[in-house]
Amino acid sequence: MSSRHGSTGRGQTAAxxxxxxxxxxxxxxxxxxxxxTILDGSIVTVAMPAIQRDLGFSPGGLSWVVNAYxxxxxxxxxxxxxxxxLLGRRTxxxxxNTLFTAASVLAGAANGPGLLIAARFLQGVGSxxxxxxxxGILVTLFTDPRERTxxxxxxxxxxxxxxxIGQVLGGVLTDALSWHWIFLINLPIGVATVLLAxxxxxxxxxxxxxxGADAAGALLVTSGLMLGIYTVVKVERYGWLSAHTxxxxxxxxxxxxxxxxxQATAANxxxxxxxxxxxxxxxxxAVQLLxxxxxxxxxxxxxLYMQKVLGYxxxxxxxxxxxxxVAIGAVSLLASPRLVxxxxxxxxxxxxxxxxxxxxxxxxxxxxxxxxxxxxxxxFVLVAGAGLVIPALTGLGMSSAGPRDAGLASGMLTxxxxxxxxxxxxxxTTLAAARTERLRADGxxxxxxxxxxYHLAFAVSAGLLVVALALTLFALRRRPAxxxxxxxxxxxxxx
Numbered sequence: 001m002s003s004r005h006g007s008t009g010r011g012q013t014a015a016x017x018x019x020x021x022x023x024x025x026x027x028x029x030x031x032x033x034x035x036x037t038i039l040d041g042s043i044v045t046v047a048m049p050a051i052q053r054d055l056g057f058s059p060g061g062l063s064w065v066v067n068a069y070x071x072x073x074x075x076x077x078x079x080x081x082x083x084x085x086l087l088g089r090r091t092x093x094x095x096x097n098t099l100f101t102a103a104s105v106l107a108g109a110a111n112g113p114g115l116l117i118a119a120r121f122l123q124g125v126g127s128x129x130x131x132x133x134x135x136g137i138l139v140t141l142f143t144d145p146r147e148r149t150x151x152x153x154x155x156x157x158x159x160x161x162x163x164x165i166g167q168v169l170g171g172v173l174t175d176a177l178s179w180h181w182i183f184l185i186n187l188p189i190g191v192a193t194v195l196l197a198x199x200x201x202x203x204x205x206x207x208x209x210x211x212g213a214d215a216a217g218a219l220l221v222t223s224g225l226m227l228g229i230y231t232v233v234k235v236e237r238y239g240w241l242s243a244h245t246x247x248x249x250x251x252x253x254x255x256x257x258x259x260x261x262x263q264a265t266a267a268n269x270x271x272x273x274x275x276x277x278x279x280x281x282x283x284x285x286a287v288q289l290l291x292x293x294x295x296x297x298x299x300x301x302x303x304l305y306m307q308k309v310l311g312y313x314x315x316x317x318x319x320x321x322x323x324x325x326v327a328i329g330a331v332s333l334l335a336s337p338r339l340v341x342x343x344x345x346x347x348x349x350x351x352x353x354x355x356x357x358x359x360x361x362x363x364x365x366x367x368x369x370x371x372x373x374x375x376x377x378x379x380f381v382l383v384a385g386a387g388l389v390i391p392a393l394t395g396l397g398m399s400s401a402g403p404r405d406a407g408l409a410s411g412m413l414t415x416x417x418x419x420x421x422x423x424x425x426x427x428x429t430t431l432a433a434a435r436t437e438r439l440r441a442d443g444x445x446x447x448x449x450x451x452x453x454y455h456l457a458f459a460v461s462a463g464l465l466v467v468a469l470a471l472t473l474f475a476l477r478r479r480p481a482x483x484x485x486x487x488x489x490x491x492x493x494x495x
Contacts, residue, residue, distance in 0.1 A: 023141045025200040027151055030134045031158035032193045033097060036186055037127050038158075047179040048300075049307050054179065055113050063429055066300065068117040070421055071229050072124035073131075075222035077415035078270045080132035089133035090201045094194060096129025101190025108184035119183075132415075137201065150337050152391050172315055217262045217270040224255030225419060232426040271412060283476045284396035285416045290468040291353070291389055292417050293424030294360065294461035298383070300425055301432060302363070305454045306376075309368060309447050320372060324380035331387025345392040346476050352392065353469040355385025360462035364455050368447045396476075424464075428457040 044051075044065060052062050084092045103122035110116035142151045173181040231248040238244040263269040299321075306312040306320060339348045359382035366375050394413070436453035440446070 022200065026141055026202065027138065027154060029193060029197045029200045030138055031155050032189065032196070033093070033130050033134055034155060034158050036100070036189045036193065037131055043182045043185070047174045047182050048304070050174050050179045055116060057113055063426065064117050065120060066425055067229055068120040069124040070425070071226045072121055073128045075225040076125060076128035077132045078221060078412060079218035080128045081136065081412060082270055084133035084136060088203070089137050090203055092133050093130050093137070093201065094197060096126045096131070097190055097194050097197070098126070100126030100130060101186060101194070104183045104186035104190065108180045141202070146341070152394050154333060172318070217259055217266060220255050220259035220262060221270065224252050224259060227255065228252035229423060229426050232423065232430060280396055280476065283471055284393055285413070287349070287468045287471050288393045288413070288416045289420040290464045291356070291393070292420030294464040295356065295386055296421035297424040297428040297457060298360065298461055301428065301454055301457050305451070309450050310370060320376065321380065323377065324383045327381060327384035328387040331384045332391055336388055336391040339388065340392060340395065345395050346472065348388050349392040349472050350469065352385035352388030353465055353472060355382050356389065357462055357465040357469060359383045359385070360458050360465060363458040364462065366451070368451045428460055431460060432457040
């Protein structure tokens with residue numbers, strides 16, 4: 001058997017038609033989970049004003065609708081990825097999807113802030129269990145670099161489709177029914193995903209719990225991340241230099257430092273130091289952190305800008321942002337695999353980051369009375385660069401993953417993504433709110449104060465992307481292209 005493909009373990013070769021069908025069916029299931037996770041994030045953004053009015057959230061408390069989901073998701077991913085290697089990635093995938101679906105129903109039934117935040121926390125736990133192993137399953141199914149590039153492109157496209165569907169669907173459901181339905185929509189998707197996953201995903205036997213899951217490390221990193229994000233969210237109330245912020249921030253950093261020290265000495269570390277010895281992987285993680293901090297915050301803040309400053313409704317906001325998601329999806333599915341195959345991930349990553357930075361810089365000058373066609377639509381075209389960035393970073397971040405540690409590598413990459421999203425939203429929304437409050441106190445009109453606050457957030461996002469670009473240019477080593485040229489490889493894929 002060629003090492004290029006390996007064996008299925010059931011008497012089928014990787015080249016047999018039945019196995020090819022099962023691999024692409026499994027990719028469809030994995031992509032559906034990504035769809036549901038991204039859908040849940042994007043569908044909430046356009047409904048947040050309605051949730052605030054209905055449940056009485058304060059402006060600072062409203063961020064917990066997002067952060068209550070992102071904190072457990074970011075904090076538990078490393079542990080979940082390791083548990084996937086120990087218990088079996090298929091088992092953890094099914095358990096996570098089941099919990100996420102049940103928690104979505106609870107969120108849809110929420111009648112107060114406390115219940116909604118609790119349900120969002122459970123959603124985050126379920127999403128962590130499922131999404132931590134998704135890429136691990138993918139890279140073990142698609143071992144050939146050419147096919148893996150295609151699979152990652154399709155997987156990334158699904159994420160953009162989730163953003164697109166979520167923004168429009170969130171507006172439709174919120175305006176036509178109520179915000180409760182933005183969570184209930186996960187029920188049919190979740191049930192279908194679990195039922196399809198049972199026959200489609202390959203059974204795998206984990207190493208067993210006796211191999212160790214580093215519970216102490218999991219406790220340190222989870223508590224450190226949760227406390228850190230809580231501290232940032234409360235900055236608007238206490239201030240950056242208050243005893244509350246500095247004290248809790250110091251404790252958070254101490255917990256994360258303890259986690260790092262633990263990984264160097266633990267018998268079965270949650271994040272083995274060998275994963276970061278690869279310069280390509282470690283730089284890809286850093287770029288991923290910076291990029292996702294900027295881009296997820298953009299999605300939240302630009303939706304708030306259109307609704308609170310321009311007066312768009314929820315549906316209008318979703319439709320206005322649709323070109324961005326469609327462009328990202330089209331680039332990630334159609335252009336990214338070809339470009340990565342021809343020029344390599346590093347060159348594609350540079351091009352995507354340049355486009356994203358240009359979009360954020362453009363937004364720093366968007367006026368109070370913006371015209372959609374001239375002020376916003378160019379931004380939504382430029383953010384198509386995310387369709388280049390995300391697949392390239394995924395390929396780089398998973399480049400060192402082997403079958404033994406695929407779940408852990410997947411969990412680490414997804415952890416970086418989610419931590420970037422959580423910290424980005426917490427920091428940038430806090431900065432925007434703080435500037436807005438200062439300007440209100442100085443007598444500035446509400447729309448002008450809000451716009452100035454959003455300008456600051458967009459400027460910081462642009463700075464993050466410029467730093468990511470510098471890291472890519474000066475710290476990321478060139479890697480050879482991973483697929484043949486377009487003329488040598490047809491790109492059509494049947495799922």
